[in-house]
Amino acid sequence: MDAPSSSSSSSPTNSIQPYSSPSTQRLSLLHGPSDPPLVDLTxxxxxxxxxxxxxxxxxxxxxxxxxxxxxxxxxxxxxxxxxxxxxxxxxxxxxxxxxxxxxxxxxxxxxxxxxxxxxxxxxxxxxxxxxxxxxxxxxxxxxxxxxxxxxxxxxxxxxxxxxxxxxxxxxxxxxxxxxxxxxxxxxxxxxxxxxxxxxxxxxxxxxxxxxxxxxxxxxxxxxxxxxxxxxxxxxxxxxxxxxxxxxxxxxxxxxxxxxxxxxxxxxxxxxxxxxxxxxxxxxxxxxxxxxxxxxxxxxCTAVHGVPAMFDSLFQAEPPANFKCDRLRTGIIAGAPVPRYLMELLVNRFGMTEFTSSYGLTEASPTCFNAFTDDAMTRRLTTVGTLMPHAQAKIVDRDGNIVPIGTRGELCMAGYQLQAGYWNNSEKTNEVMVRDAAGVLWLHTGDEAVFDEDGYCTITGRFKDIIIRGGENIYPLEIEERLMAHPSISRAIVVGLKNKHYGEVVGAFVELADNAKKLSDQEVRDWVRKTLGNHKAPAHVFWLGQDGVPADVPLTGSGKIRKFEMAKLGDEILSKMAKTSKL
CATH class of the missing domain: 3.40.50.12780 (ANL, N-terminal domain)
Known part of the structure; x- marks a missing residue:
């Protein structure tokens, strides 16, 4: 089952065509190549x-x-x-x-x-x-x-x-x-x-x-x-x-x-x-x-990793007689690739054919992947083009397909979709929805945009997932654990920017009435008793204390504006960093 030769590396623009109606702007609806054919093997x-x-x-x-x-x-x-x-x-x-x-x-x-x-x-x-x-x-x-x-x-x-x-x-x-x-x-x-x-x-x-x-x-x-x-x-x-x-x-x-x-x-x-x-x-x-x-x-001719892994490799002293003259490719995924890291991949490791990628577990997982001969700027700023036998569309909050170049929620269809969530038909039906034509679509919860050539850029998330070093962390379970502590009456967990991991866990917490304030380490230890180490908050902010506002930004329907909370956390950390340099 060797990879096909020339046909598999041809320009994706010849095979991935955005849908366009005769009288309207081209829509964000893509169909992946039909070659090579699917195989029926266990x-x-x-x-x-x-x-x-x-x-x-x-x-x-x-x-x-x-x-x-x-x-x-x-x-x-x-x-x-x-x-x-x-x-x-x-x-x-x-x-x-x-x-x-x-x-x-x-x-x-x-x-x-x-x-x-x-x-x-x-x-x-x-x-x-x-x-x-x-x-x-x-x-x-x-x-x-x-x-x-x-x-x-x-x-x-x-x-x-x-x-x-x-x-x-x-x-x-x-x-x-x-x-x-x-x-x-x-x-x-x-x-x-x-x-x-x-x-x-x-x-x-x-x-x-x-x-x-x-x-x-x-x-x-x-x-x-x-x-x-x-x-x-x-x-x-x-x-x-x-x-x-x-x-x-x-x-x-x-x-x-x-x-x-x-x-x-x-x-x-x-x-x-x-x-x-x-x-x-x-x-x-x-x-x-x-x-x-x-x-x-x-x-080795290839290396896989998330950006945080590669960042760690480049910061380390290589072993004696280290050689990587055969390295040419690999997939870097799980988080956006900073330009400095891309330059190190090419200049230090010789990975001129590295590829960017996007996927999610529910899609087995890869949906978009760059080609090894895509322009470097494409591999840096996009996750490549659609994989064979897949369909992709971008929709607004009402489910309408948006024009090319417009952001919206990325949805996937095709052979690669999961059979559903185990013993959870409610969640399955929330994310897997058939359209009027009978096509089953997976709503990824990720925000994306397509360009005229079918390249996809992930621009954010509809979901609140924190991606720490390529690992998905879900705020809700951390919030529930934090609020189980008698000293904490409220908890809001967000992802905060981090040079090494991409994002780390940040927690805004509110002190319960007549309770003793916990140290940051005590908060982390409490989380680690039942959850993994990587889910413990790297940064803890007490609402209404130490310059942190007591009020939480809300939408008209009373939902917390988490993106504003994340922005606030990043601003506080930035100020702290500047102060420490004085």
Whole structure:
């Protein structure tokens, strides 16, 4: 499944045409290229096909574990594990959870679950024990693959909580000693001893349009949202991603983004597998020296990352004898790319063919992606053009398609849309709406604008999501946690500008009557007790104190004007920075 040659890198303006009526201005309605055609493959079939073609070629390299798996190794390990999962009673549609850092076993679990028609529930590594338990019980997982530690995080509290469950989830230790739990190695060993005839019969009945993956797109307190993604979604989206990068079987991709995110899983692992290349996951969690060593030692041709990751790499001292002469491409996504960073990508790393990208989990994920030969200004200021077999439109608040050049909400249609949110028809129906012609549209909540050539620029968000280093953070769950403290009567959480992360969490809080004011650190510690570290406020402002206004700006209907609150926070921080320099 190598990327097509010349046809895949042709100018997008020849194939992406904005709609225009004979008598009116051109409208913001785009249709992606119809080439290459969609394929109907399951993930298990994909891996088998690539194993036939590239069996002895290296597929996954994990420097921190020493693993160097070929396509044959990945196929063999995942099949043996799939056999053991069948023996454990896991079948079509059953949920299997995973929470671990980047490692070779993670990839094997992903394909093993896919081969038997089960659904992999992917949990964010930053989840606390409370958040992880909610995700597991909400999705009704039967088996849970987990490591005892992830980086510096100890999962002992989570394992203890799992022991106390009335209906215990079967825990499998992914790496290391299992003690009272079975291990990944034991399951693979047991599965490899058996005849796989039953597995092959099960695999033959798995269909491309079945759900294979649940990806949480919101916090797991309040109303959870877990996007249901199919084999068809992931196989085709990853093919088209690799095509835009001009990947071939000779490419080596360094992928610091985590496997629990679509960036590391789909834009990383699957984009490589569909093109017969090799992927390198430098460390369990993002590690600057390990990433630089991997780029050099593995002669990588591509690197993925969010702007904050690249910023950290460029600030660090490269290892001795560092070389990156083969680097040419990679995807930088998750947040806008500053010009200085683009210049460093080209001048320091030689990534003249880097591409910008836009996507969301509910769209499997990539919707727009630049071509490697797009003008540098296009790749800096836009997220490229529409992906094959997709449709996109921009609408106003009444749902009307706006003219080209006008901002509005970006909506997507096509093969890549999620099957819906798991056990949440209300939220599904809110964001997925059929038009009069019967086309199903996903409302992204993001504000965008199209130009005359079909390039898309993301200009803001209809939603209030905070994007910190490429990770989505939802203010509501932080606000609810803050207001659970007896000293806080009101909380408003916004995203504040940050040079390194793009945005960080800022919290405006109101002191409860007769309560003692908390220190900023006490506020952060309170949030971290139940939510991930990255969700703790970097900046805390007390309403009516220390020069912060007591009144909150409201709309006519009484809703908080969050964009004004964010602007206020940025202004306060700017004044503080200027004062500290005096």
């Amino acid at each position: 993930l298990g079939e994909l891996l088998q096909l690539q194993t036939y073609q590239y069996g002895t070629k290296e597929c996954i390299v994990i420097p921190w574990t020493g693993a160097r798996w070929t396509y044959h190794d990945l196929n063999q390990q995942s099949s043996a594990l799939a056999q053991s999962l069948l023996d454990m009673g896991i079948g079509v549609g059953d949920r299997v959870g995973i929470m671990a850092g980047n490692c070779e076993q993670y990839a094997a679990v992903f394909f093993a679950v896919a081969k038997i028609g089960a659904i992999l529930v992917i949990l964010n590594n930053t989840y606390t024990a409370t958040e992880a338990m909610y995700g597991l019980t909400f999705s009704d997982c039967k088996v849970f693959f987990v490591t005892r530690t992830i980086g510096r995080t100890n999962n002992a509290p989570l394992l203890q909580n799992l022991k106390n469950e009335a209906s215990p989830i079967k825990v499998v230790i992914l790496r290391g000693e299992g003690d009272e739990y079975p291990t990944y190695d034991e399951l693979v060993k047991a599965g490899s001893r058996q005849n796989h005839d039953r597995l092959y019969r099960v695999m033959s009945k798995v269909l491309p349009h079945q759900v294979v993956n649940l990806q949480f797109t919101s916090g797991t307190t309040g109303l959870p949202k877990a996007a249901m993604l199919t084999h068809h979604n992931l196989v085709n989206n990853s093919r088209f991603i690799g095509d835009r990068m001009r990947l071939t079987h000779e490419d080596v991709l360094c992928c610091p983004p985590p496997l629990f995110h679509c960036f590391g899983l789909v834009l990383g692992l699957l984009a490589i597998v569909t093109h017969g290349g090799k992927i390198v996951y430098p460390a369990e969690v993002f590690d600057i020296p390990a990433t630089l060593r991997a780029i050099s030692d593995e002669d």
